[in-house]
Amino acid sequence: MPKQKDLIELSYLSVAVSDMSFLGLMRLLEAARAFNQKHGITGILFYDNQEFGQVIEGERTSVMKVWKRIQDDKRHHRIELLEIRDITEHTYPDWLLRFYGGESLTKDYPALAQMVGGMDKFSLALLNKMRETER
Numbered sequence: 001m002p003k004q005k006d007l008i009e010l011s012y013l014s015v016a017v018s019d020m021s022f023l024g025l026m027r028l029l030e031a032a033r034a035f036n037q038k039h040g041i042t043g044i045l046f047y048d049n050q051e052f053g054q055v056i057e058g059e060r061t062s063v064m065k066v067w068k069r070i071q072d073d074k075r076h077h078r079i080e081l082l083e084i085r086d087i088t089e090h091t092y093p094d095w096l097l098r099f100y101g102g103e104s105l106t107k108d109y110p111a112l113a114q115m116v117g118g119m120d121k122f123s124l125a126l127l128n129k130m131r132e133t134e135r
């Protein structure tokens with residue numbers, strides 16, 4: 001029998017040190033995406049009003065590696081872990097970036113549409129998690 005995968009989901013909130021531009025978000029997405037793809041990490045990063053919310057999912061050891069990279073990144077602070085939980089399968093199809101205004105960006109740059117977008121069903125679970133948390 002194939003070994004059961006040890007999958008976990010990790011979510012956190014943080015505050016950007018300075019307001020992120022589209023270009024800044026694209027740079028972050030690019031660096032994160034390369035690492036995540038290589039390590040089978042999927043999830044969603046949401047940005048609004050200088051606040052990040054993120055869910056990452058994958059093999060436990062890979063997720064903990066990404067978590068370390070995230071905590072080491074000086075572009076944000078006040079990082080608050082929401083939850084680490086065991087999961088049986090991936091919820092997110094890919095590595096997604098969502099922010100208000102994302103739709104208009106993908107109208108101009110259709111090639112981005114797979115990764116970048118406005119609010120969709122994938123954003124809702126994360127937004128609910130963010131709302132539940134008292135800051």
Ligand SMILES: Cc1cc2nc3c(=O)[nH]c(=O)nc-3n(C[C@H](O)[C@H](O)[C@H](O)COP(=O)(O)O)c2cc1C
Nearest residue numbers: 028031032033035036045052066069070073075076
């Ligand atoms: C809000 C936020 C989210 C991040 N998400 C990820 C991520 O999902 N995967 C990842 O590998 N790194 C993530 N990072 C970390 C950076 O992308 C990465 O460590 C940094 O760009 C250094 O990359 P380098 O190894 O190319 O120097 C995140 C950083 C921030 C501020």
